[in-house]
Amino acid sequence: MSLLKSREVVLGGVIVLLLAAIASRFPGFVAPANLGRVFTDTSPLILLALGQMAVILTKCIDLSVAANLALCGMVAALMDGMGVPMPVILGTVVVMGAGLGAINGALVWGLGIPSIVVTLGTMTIYRGTIFLLTEGAWINAHQMSDAFKAVPRQVILGLPVMAWIAVAAIAGVAVLMTRTALGRAFYAVGGNPHAAVYTGISVGRTQFAAFVLAGALAGLTGYLWVARYAVAYVDIAGGFELDVVAACVIGGIAIAGGAGTVAGAVMGALFLGIIKNALPVVGISPFWQMAISGAAILAAIAFNARRRDPGRIILKRAEVRA
Amino acid sequence: MSISRTLLTTATALALMAGAAQAETVRIALVAKALGIGFFEAANKGAEEAAAELGDVEIIYTGPTDTTAEGQIEVINSLIAQRVDAIAVSANDTDALVPTLRRAMDRGITVISWDSGVAPEGRAMHLNPSSAPLIGNTIIKLAADHLPDGGQVAVLSATTTSTNQNIWIEEMTKVMGDYPGIEVVATVYGDDLADKSYREAQGLMQSHPDLKAIIAPTSVGIVAAAQAVTDAGKVGEVNVTGLGLPSEMAGHVKSGASESFAIWNPIDLGYSATMIAHALATEGATAEPGATIPIGRMGEVTLDENGEAAMADPFTYDAGNIDEFSSVF
Numbered sequence: 317m318s319l320l321k322s323r324e325v326v327l328g329g330v331i332v333l334l335l336a337a338i339a340s341r342f343p344g345f346v347a348p349a350n351l352g353r354v355f356t357d358t359s360p361l362i363l364l365a366l367g368q369m370a371v372i373l374t375k376c377i378d379l380s381v382a383a384n385l386a387l388c389g390m391v392a393a394l395m396d397g398m399g400v401p402m403p404v405i406l407g408t409v410v411v412m413g414a415g416l417g418a419i420n421g422a423l424v425w426g427l428g429i430p431s432i433v434v435t436l437g438t439m440t441i442y443r444g445t446i447f448l449l450t451e452g453a454w455i456n457a458h459q460m461s462d463a464f465k466a467v468p469r470q471v472i473l474g475l476p477v478m479a480w481i482a483v484a485a486i487a488g489v490a491v492l493m494t495r496t497a498l499g500r501a502f503y504a505v506g507g508n509p510h511a512a513v514y515t516g517i518s519v520g521r522t523q524f525a526a527f528v529l530a531g532a533l534a535g536l537t538g539y540l541w542v543a544r545y546a547v548a549y550v551d552i553a554g555g556f557e558l559d560v561v562a563a564c565v566i567g568g569i570a571i572a573g574g575a576g577t578v579a580g581a582v583m584g585a586l587f588l589g590i591i592k593n594a595l596p597v598v599g600i601s602p603f604w605q606m607a608i609s610g611a612a613i614l615a616a617i618a619f620n621a622r623r624r625d626p627g628r629i630i631l632k633r634a635e636v637r638a
Numbered sequence: 639m640s641i642s643r644t645l646l647t648t649a650t651a652l653a654l655m656a657g658a659a660q661a662e663t664v665r666i667a668l669v670a671k672a673l674g675i676g677f678f679e680a681a682n683k684g685a686e687e688a689a690a691e692l693g694d695v696e697i698i699y700t701g702p703t704d705t706t707a708e709g710q711i712e713v714i715n716s717l718i719a720q721r722v723d724a725i726a727v728s729a730n731d732t733d734a735l736v737p738t739l740r741r742a743m744d745r746g747i748t749v750i751s752w753d754s755g756v757a758p759e760g761r762a763m764h765l766n767p768s769s770a771p772l773i774g775n776t777i778i779k780l781a782a783d784h785l786p787d788g789g790q791v792a793v794l795s796a797t798t799t800s801t802n803q804n805i806w807i808e809e810m811t812k813v814m815g816d817y818p819g820i821e822v823v824a825t826v827y828g829d830d831l832a833d834k835s836y837r838e839a840q841g842l843m844q845s846h847p848d849l850k851a852i853i854a855p856t857s858v859g860i861v862a863a864a865q866a867v868t869d870a871g872k873v874g875e876v877n878v879t880g881l882g883l884p885s886e887m888a889g890h891v892k893s894g895a896s897e898s899f900a901i902w903n904p905i906d907l908g909y910s911a912t913m914i915a916h917a918l919a920t921e922g923a924t925a926e927p928g929a930t931i932p933i934g935r936m937g938e939v940t941l942d943e944n945g946e947a948a949m950a951d952p953f954t955y956d957a958g959n960i961d962e963f964s965s966v967f
Binding site: 454459546 | 864
C-alpha cells in the first residue's frame with residue numbers, strides 16, 4: 317500500500333503510460349536506440365534539475381541556472397577558440413559555474429535577500445556578461461575544435477558521454493542526498509529551519525552549499541550544451557530555468573522545501589523530456605504543443621497538491637485524536 | 639512680366655549652376671549603422687564598385703562608432719555642412735533621424751535609406767534588400783534546385799507568431815505550383831531556440847524517413863537543423879537550406895549538411911543604393927510611387943505606394959563563395 321502511495325512509483329507509471337500512448341501513434345519512439353536518444357537529449361535538464369532540487373529542498377529557488385549555463389558555455393567556447401586543452405576547459409566551467417552559484421548563495425546567506433530576487437538579478441547579470449564578452453557575436457560550429465564538439469558525442473557502451481555524465485551525476489547526488497550530513501542538512505533546513513538550527517545546522521551555509529552545487533552542475537551543462545548544439549550565443553537555453561523548476565515540481569520536490577527525492581527529480585525531467593521529444597513525431601499541431609506541455613505540468617502539480625505528504629503534521633493529527 | 643522674367647532668369651541660372659555641378663564629381667555619402675561592421679564594409683565595397691562604373695562619383699563612407707541614432711545625427715549634420723550631393727543611410731532609428739534628414743533635403747541633398755529604413759517623411763525612398771514574395775520563392779527554389787526528381791521537404795520556422803517567417807512561408811505556398819514534384823510534408827516551429835529547433839529537426843527526420851530537405855527561414859533554425867542532420871549521419875541525404883548568415887553557416891556548408899542557403903548580399907545592396915542615389919541626385923529620376931529607377935547590373939527597382947523598393951532575390955551562398963563572405967558578416 318505504501319508502495320502505491322509513493323509518488324515516484326505513480327510518476328513512473330505515468331511515464332510508462334505516456335510512452336505506451338506515444339508508441340501507439342509512432343512505434344519507433346520506444347525503440348531502445350530512440351529511448352537512449354531521448355535520455356541523452358534530456359541529460360541537460362536532468363543535470364540542472366538535480367542542482368535545482370538541492371536548492372528547492374532548502375526553501376530557495378535558483379532562476380539563474382540557465383543564464384549560468386549560457387555564460388559558462390560561452391566561456392568554454394571562447395577558451396576553445398584560444399586553443400585551451402579540453403581538461404582545462406572542463407575544470408574551468410565547473411569551477412566557474414560553482415563560483416556563479418556561490419555569488420547567489422552568498423547574497424542569500426550574507427544579506428538575507430530572498431533567493432527569487434537574488435537569482436532574478438544574477439540571471440540578467442550573467443546574460444549581460446555574455447553580451448559584454450562577445451558583443452552579441454555568435455560562436456559557430458566551424459569556430460569550435462573537433463575535440464570540443466566530440467566529447468559529449470563520444471559513444472561508450474551504447475550511450476554518448478553526455479548521457480553517462482547524467483548517470484554519474486544522478487548517482488553522485490543520490491549518495492550526497494541520502495548518505496552524507498550535507499545531504500540530510502538540505503532536507504532539515506527546508507523541512508524545519510528552526511529545528512535545524514537547534515541541531516547545529518547553519519541554515520545559510522546549507523543554502524549556500526545548495527547554490528554552489530546547482531551552479532557547478534549548470535556550469536558543466538553549459539559546456540555540454542554548447543558542444544552538443546555546436547553554437548554559442550547570448551540567448552542559448554533562454555527560458556530553460558522554467559523547464560528546470562517544472563521538472564522538479566512534477567517530480568514531487570515540494571516547493572516549500574524539505575521533501576523530494578533524486579528519483580522524483582530525474583523522473584520529472586524525463587517526463588518533460590519525453591513530451592518534448594514526442595510532440596514533434598506524433599504529428600500534433602504545433603499550435604497545441606505548448607498547451608499540452610502546460611496542461612501536463614498543471615496536472616502533475618494538481619496531483620502533487622492532492623497527495624501532500626502528511627509527515628510533518630504528526631502533532632496536529634495527535635491533537636485531533638486527543 | 640518683369641517678375642516672371644526675373645524668375646525665368648533665376649531658374650535658368652540655377653539650371654546652369656546645376657549643370658555645372660553635374661560636370662563635377664558627385665559626392666554620395668554612404669552612412670552605416672556603425673563603422674567596423676563587416677556587413678557595412680561590404681556595402682561600401684559595392685558602393686565603390688558603382689562609383690567606378692559611374693565615373694564621376696566620390697563615395698564618402700561614414701557612420702558613428704556605435705549603433706546609435708545620436709551618433710548618426712552628428713554624422714549627417716557634418717555631411718550637410720560638407721554639402722554632399724546625396725546621403726544614403728541605413729538608419730539606427732526609424733523616426734529619430736527624420737528632422738535632420740529633412741534639413742538635408744531642404745538644402746537640396748538627395749536622401750534615401752537602405753537596409754534599415756527611415757520614416758517616409760525623412761527620405762525620398764527606401765531600398766529593401768528583398769521582398770516577401772521574392773524570399774518566399776527563393777527558399778523553395780533553394781530546396782528544389784537540388785531535387786531534380788522532386789521529393790519531400792519540410793519547413794522549420796521560428797515561432798508560430800513570427801510575422802516575417804509566416805509571411806515568407808505564405809508566399810512560398812503561393813508559388814508551390816511552379817515546383818512540381820516538391821511536396822511540403824510539414825511545417826514545424828523551433829521557436830528560434832537552438833535546442834527546440836534541433837529536436838524538431840530530429841523529429842522531422844524520424845517521422846518522414848524520405849525527407850530530402852529542411853527549409854529553415856531563420857538563422858537559429860538553419861544552424862540547429864544542420865547540426866541535427868550532421869549528428870543523425872544524414873549529410874547528403876537531407877539538405878538543409880533557408881535563410882542564414884555566411885559566418886554562422888560556413889562550417890555546415892563545408893561539411894555538406896547545407897548545399898546552399900540565401901541572404902541579402904551587402905555588396906549588391908551598397909551598389910544599388912549608390913546607383914539610386916546617383917540617379918536621383920543627377921539624372922532627374924524622381925522618387926514617386928510607381929517610378930522605375932535603373933540600378934546598373936542589378937536591373938531596376940520599382941517604387942511601391944510607400945516609396946519603398948525591393949532590390950532583388952536573396953543572394954545564394956554555397957561552397958563556391960562561402961569563404962569570401964564568411965569573414966564579412
